[in-house]
Amino acid sequence: MNDSNTPMIDPFGRMVSYLRVSVTDRCDFRCVYCMAENMTFLPRKDLLSLEELDRLCTAFIDKGVKKLRLTGGEPLVRKNIMQLIEGLSRHLDSGKLEELTLTTNGSQLPKYAQQLADCGVKRVNVSLDTLDPDKFHEITRWGHLQQVYDGLAAAKTAGLQVKINAVALKDVNEHEIEPMLKWAHGEGYDLTLIETMPLGEIDGDRVDQYLPLSTVRERLSENYTLTDIPYKTGGPARYVEIKETGGRLGFITPMTHNFCESCNRVRVTCTGTLFMCLGQEDAADLREPLRASESNEALSQAIDDAILRKPKGHDFIIDRDKIAPSVGRHMSMTGG
Ligand code: SAM
Ligand code: SF4
Numbered sequence: 001m002n003d004s005n006t007p008m009i010d011p012f013g014r015m016v017s018y019l020r021v022s023v024t025d026r027c028d029f030r031c032v033y034c035m036a037e038n039m040t041f042l043p044r045k046d047l048l049s050l051e052e053l054d055r056l057c058t059a060f061i062d063k064g065v066k067k068l069r070l071t072g073g074e075p076l077v078r079k080n081i082m083q084l085i086e087g088l089s090r091h092l093d094s095g096k097l098e099e100l101t102l103t104t105n106g107s108q109l110p111k112y113a114q115q116l117a118d119c120g121v122k123r124v125n126v127s128l129d130t131l132d133p134d135k136f137h138e139i140t141r142w143g144h145l146q147q148v149y150d151g152l153a154a155a156k157t158a159g160l161q162v163k164i165n166a167v168a169l170k171d172v173n174e175h176e177i178e179p180m181l182k183w184a185h186g187e188g189y190d191l192t193l194i195e196t197m198p199l200g201e202i203d204g205d206r207v208d209q210y211l212p213l214s215t216v217r218e219r220l221s222e223n224y225t226l227t228d229i230p231y232k233t234g235g236p237a238r239y240v241e242i243k244e245t246g247g248r249l250g251f252i253t254p255m256t257h258n259f260c261e262s263c264n265r266v267r268v269t270c271t272g273t274l275f276m277c278l279g280q281e282d283a284a285d286l287r288e289p290l291r292a293s294e295s296n297e298a299l300s301q302a303i304d305d306a307i308l309r310k311p312k313g314h315d316f317i318i319d320r321d322k323i324a325p326s327v328g329r330h331m332s333m334t335g336g
Contacts (some may be wrong), residue, residue: 004300007064008266010276010310018234018265019065021057024078025270029105030141031129033167033196033209037141046271050084052290056268059296061091063303066098067234069125073270076108082115089119099234103127103165107143109151113158123161125192126152130166130173131183139172152187163190163233163250170211177216178223185247192237192250197279213251220249234264254279260313266306274303276310284309 008016024047030037048056057068068088075081091097102116103125116124128148130136136145155162164184168174177193184191193216196209220226225243232239237250260277267275272287284306289298 004059004296005062006300006304008303008307010307012310012312014263014310015064016264016266016307016310017064018067018069019057019060020069020071020265020267021053022072022267022269023053023070023075023081023084024073026077027072027074027105028077028107029074029143031143032139032141033169042271048270048272048287048290050080050087052272052287053084053270054087055296056272056286056290056299057088058091059299059303060268061096062296063300068097068100070100070102074105074107075102076104076112078270082112082119085116085119085121092120099123101125104151105140105143106148106151106155110147110154113151113154113160117158117160121160123163124155125163125165126155127165127167128180129169130176131180132176135172135176139169162187163192165192165194167194167196168211168213168216169196169209172209174211174216178220181220181224181242181247181249182245185242185245188247190239190248190250192252194252195254197254213253217251236263263310263313266310274306276306277313279313280311282309282311 010016025042027035030039057065061068068091070081070085072078078084085100088097088100092100100119100121101123102121104127106126106128109124109126126148128136129139131145133145136143136148152162164180166173166177166180168177173180181191193213195211195213217226224245226240226249227243229239229241229248231248233250235252236254237252239248239250241247242249263277267278268286269275272285272290274284274286276282276284284302286299286302286306289302292298
């Protein structure tokens with residue numbers, strides 16, 4: 001009989017304590033590096049219900065997950081999302097879960113920031129790649145910068161800590177990184193830069209978008225003093241402190257620096273597919289064992305079996321000879 005409280009330890013001795021759950025594949029934006037403009041979304045019947053998502057997250061929490069991040073698509077466009085978040089907050093109250101958080105594009109924060117804070121959410125990651133309204137609209141296709149500013153203001157009022165995530169895009173925002181750094185630190189936000197990853201077919205060419213963060217760091221070092229610091233948020237970012245602003249800057253470098261050796265994460269999609277690595281295709285279906293019985297025994301066994309297949313690492317490559325993306329699914333499926 002499977003013990004549904006067994007901790008999840010992979011073949012490389014890494015303990016899985018961080019779960020990212022994509023609660024929807026839908027979004028109110030269409031960012032150029034993330035989605036094609038006319039995306040086909042999943043039929044609703046394939047989605048886990050909010051009750052199923054709660055059961056699934058709870059099974060992972062019973063198996064040692066301490067940090068839970070909801071993502072998407074845009075997590076806050078999932079219908080009745082607060083019902084799920086309110087329910088999951090019981091694990092914060094019991095002390096089993098240390099952090100419940102989410103990654104959002106910010107557009108729905110005016111509506112939800114206070115409710116999130118009331119549920120024990122302390123921090124949110126808000127994705128924002130530019131402070132130029134026209135460029136913002138170009139990147140997100142459907143988004144307006146003011147929506148995000150309003151969301152950030154609502155987060156501040158609700159007392160939520162904010163980290164800004166920006167994807168570094170060659171020719172698009174590469175010359176805005178310094179102004180963004182000053183702005184974010186001036187507002188009291190950490191800023192994390194992310195390299196574009198080759199996930200899913202998009203309309204443009206990723207080779208044209210790819211900007212190694214080693215280059216960004218070198219450029220910033222010309223005007224700023226960057227000091228490596230051991231600060232960790234449970235994710236893959238490596239942080240530096242910027243002397244001149246007094247703020248923190250994180251680098252997520254899946255392309256130039258493999259961070260897999262300390263990976264403590266797995267991801268579940270809104271259809272209940274478990275991905276043991278963002279950069280690999282191997283996956284396990286958890287929806288079937290979840291729906292097969294009301295007990296969590298089969299589900300827990302399926303999770304244990306999958307964790308034993310967690311690969312050592314990913315191997316993203318972006319080059320001109322390789323036409324297809326390294327991984328066929330879009331980021332909106334696993335949520336980053
Ligand atoms: N909609 C929410 C948002 O934008 O924050 C959550 C989901 S979104 C897929 C999560 C993060 O993935 C965002 O910060 C986004 O910028 C990033 N992202 C999307 N596609 C990416 C790609 N191909 N490479 C790197 N980051 C990507
Ligand atoms: Fe939507 Fe986030 Fe993807 Fe942009 S990055 S299209 S906001 S899911």
